Amino acid sequence: MSTKDNLSTTSSFWHAELELVFQQGFSRTVMVRCRHLGPLRVQKPFYPEEGCCHVYLLHPPGGIVGGDQLSIDINVEAQANVLITTPGAGKYYRSTGAQAKQQQRFRVGKQALLEWLPQEQIIFDGAYASVSTRVDLAEEAHFIGWDISCLGRPASKDYFVQGRYQTRFELWRDKQVLYIERARFEGGSDLFNASWGLRGYTVVGTMVCISAGATEGDELIMQLREALYSRYVLLFSVSQLDDVLVCRYLGDSAAEAKSIFTQAWQIIRPAFVGRKVCRPRIWNT
Numbered sequence: 001m002s003t004k005d006n007l008s009t010t011s012s013f014w015h016a017e018l019e020l021v022f023q024q025g026f027s028r029t030v031m032v033r034c035r036h037l038g039p040l041r042v043q044k045p046f047y048p049e050e051g052c053c054h055v056y057l058l059h060p061p062g063g064i065v066g067g068d069q070l071s072i073d074i075n076v077e078a079q080a081n082v083l084i085t086t087p088g089a090g091k092y093y094r095s096t097g098a099q100a101k102q103q104q105r106f107r108v109g110k111q112a113l114l115e116w117l118p119q120e121q122i123i124f125d126g127a128y129a130s131v132s133t134r135v136d137l138a139e140e141a142h143f144i145g146w147d148i149s150c151l152g153r154p155a156s157k158d159y160f161v162q163g164r165y166q167t168r169f170e171l172w173r174d175k176q177v178l179y180i181e182r183a184r185f186e187g188g189s190d191l192f193n194a195s196w197g198l199r200g201y202t203v204v205g206t207m208v209c210i211s212a213g214a215t216e217g218d219e220l221i222m223q224l225r226e227a228l229y230s231r232y233v234l235l236f237s238v239s240q241l242d243d244v245l246v247c248r249y250l251g252d253s254a255a256e257a258k259s260i261f262t263q264a265w266q267i268i269r270p271a272f273v274g275r276k277v278c279r280p281r282i283w284n285t
Helices: 217-232 254-273
Strands: 015-024 029-037 046-049 052-058 069-076 081-085 090-092 100-108 113-116 121-123 128-137 142-153 164-173 176-186 203-210 236-241 244-251
Touching: 015 052, 029 052, 069 081, 069 113, 100 113, 100 142, 128 142, 142 164, 142 254, 164 203, 176 203, 176 244, 203 254, 217 236, 217 244, 217 254, 244 254
Parallel strands: 015 069, 052 081, 069 100, 081 113, 090 121, 100 128, 113 142, 121 142, 128 164
Antiparallel strands: 015 029, 046 052, 142 203, 164 176, 203 244, 236 244
């Protein structure tokens, strides 16, 4: 844990940037640019499956505090195939009032695939954090991504009763908006226990998928429901919004959320891009 892990101060803010560019080479996708500023890194590219590049995004301080600003810019060029994950949970720590900000911008070229599958992030009581993500897709581009957020740490009796966590996700294709979602969680608000809100649950997850003019639609939704609804009927939902497939989780377990989304991924990935899933090795540690 970082020396500034639990309480932000005015003299210890991190400003970090990471820019990655991927191109399709002769036989596999290669990372042709890696520029970083501050404590954002990637390990070397891995190739556990043919052609697809797996990358682990690292944040060495181990957590984010109020005042930190992180920027991630990823460009997956035409026909490249990239899977990005993280080695462990992200953490937004308690703040004295300053807001932590993380901005993510993903560009996916023609007939390219980006899979953004990070581990969960834990929002500590008293954290003030904002995360914004924009995905820009070219014609015939594919995207599969998820976000799993744990509000507080109920197992440690550390509930999210103070602070604010807000997110914004945008999905665009050829300068046309396809999907926008915003969420705002105020610590201790009625949202946490209301029937129209989180109903007492503390873990929320969203998985957004889009293929190049996919026509699987109803058939794919039926597959997902048949595979997952019988076991997770109260925790999992799937819907189709035009070309965008959205899966949701609401419960009390990040491990369960990741397990459900991984099972959904095992069905969605072959349908979208004709490729079986290959779990990142880091998930086994």
